Amino acid sequence: MLKGAVNEMVSDNYNTAIVKAMSYFLSRQLLIILLAAITSITIFLNRPYRLSTQTKLVNSVIEQASPAKSEFEDSSAVLATYKTTAAFEQYKPKYVAATIDPSNYGDRYSVDVYGNPANNQPIVVLHETTASARSAINTFRTPNYRDSDQVSYHALIALDGTIVYLVPAEKRAFGAGNSAFKSSLGTETVKTNPDLPSSVNNFAYHISLETPLDGRGKSNHQYHSGYTDSQYKSLAWLLALSNIPDERITTHKAVDRSGNRSDPRSFNFDKFFQILHAYRQQA
Numbered sequence: 668m669l670k671g672a673v674n675e676m677v678s679d680n681y682n683t684a685i686v687k688a689m690s691y692f693l694s695r696q697l698l699i700i701l702l703a704a705i706t707s708i709t710i711f712l713n714r715p716y717r718l719s720t721q722t723k724l725v726n727s728v729i730e731q732a733s734p735a736k737s738e739f740e741d742s743s744a745v746l747a748t749y750k751t752t753a754a755f756e757q758y759k760p761k762y763v764a765a766t767i768d769p770s771n772y773g774d775r776y777s778v779d780v781y782g783n784p785a786n787n788q789p790i791v792v793l794h795e796t797t798a799s800a801r802s803a804i805n806t807f808r809t810p811n812y813r814d815s816d817q818v819s820y821h822a823l824i825a826l827d828g829t830i831v832y833l834v835p836a837e838k839r840a841f842g843a844g845n846s847a848f849k850s851s852l853g854t855e856t857v858k859t860n861p862d863l864p865s866s867v868n869n870f871a872y873h874i875s876l877e878t879p880l881d882g883r884g885k886s887n888h889q890y891h892s893g894y895t896d897s898q899y900k901s902l903a904w905l906l907a908l909s910n911i912p913d914e915r916i917t918t919h920k921a922v923d924r925s926g927n928r929s930d931p932r933s934f935n936f937d938k939f940f941q942i943l944h945a946y947r948q949q950a
C-alpha cells in the first residue's frame with residue numbers, strides 16, 4: 668500500500684514534469700507561430716513597394732522593410748513609401764495567433780483562370796465580424812468543403828484592440844466573393860475559380876473589426892455605436908507597418924458587387940486616417 672502511494676507520488680511528479688515540459692514546448696511553438704505570422708504580414712504588406720532591404724527593428728520582434736532610393740524614381744509611377752513614427756513606437760497592441768481550418772484559405776494565384784498574369788498590387792479590405800470575435804474564429808475553424816462556403820480574414824481586431832492573426836499574409840483569404848476594386852488603373856478583380864464570380868481576394872489583405880455589442884444580430888444595413896479607440900489604434904498600427912497607400916485601403920462595402928454587404932458599418936475613415944498618419948509618414 669505504501670509502495671502504491673509512493674508510486675502514485677512519483678507518477679504525480681512525473682506527470683507534473685510532463686505538463687511543465689509540454690506547456691514550455693507549446694508556449695515556444697506559439698511564439699514561433701506568432702513571429703512567423705508577423706513576419707509574413709510585414710513582408711506581404713510591403714510586397715510591391717518594397718524596394719530595398721534596409722531594415723529596422725520595430726517592437727524588438729518585427730522587422731520592417733523601409734524603403735531607400737526608389738528604382739522607379741524617374742518614372743511617372745507614384746509608389747508610396749512610408750516610415751513609422753515615434754507615436755507608432757509608443758503604441759503596443761496585444762496580438763495573438765489563432766490557427767484556422769486550411770479549407771478556409773488557399774494559395775494566391777500568379778495567373779487567373781484565363782492564363783492572364785494576376786499581379787495586382789495589394790489592397791486592404793476592412794470588414795466587421797457582425798458577431799463576437801470568438802464566434803468568427805470558430806466559424807473559420809470549421810472545415811468547409813464547398814468552395815462557396817469557405818470564409819476567412821487574415822486578421823481580426825477585437826474590441827479591446829487585440830490583433831488576432833488568422834491567415835498568413837502570403838496566403839489568399841476568402842473575405843469577399845464577387846467583388847472588384849475601382850482604382851486609377853481601372854476595375855481590378857481576378858477570376859481564379861471557373862465556378863465562382865471574380866473577386867479581389869487574390870490581392871487583398873482582409874482585416875475584420877469585432878462588432879460592438881449593440882451592432883450584433885442587427886440587419887446588415889443598420890448602424891451601430893462604432894469601434895473602440897483601441898480598435899482604430901491597432902488597425903492603424905497594423906497598417907503603419909505596410910507600404911499600402913491610403914487609396915488602396917478600402918471596405919467590403921466598397922468592393923462588394925452582390926449588393927448584400929455593408930461592412931464595416933459606422934466606420935470612421937477620418938478618425939482612422941488621422942491615427943494612421945500619426946503612425947506613418949511619407950519617407
Ligand SMILES: [Zn+2]
Nearest residue numbers: 794795919930
Ligand atoms: Zn465583410
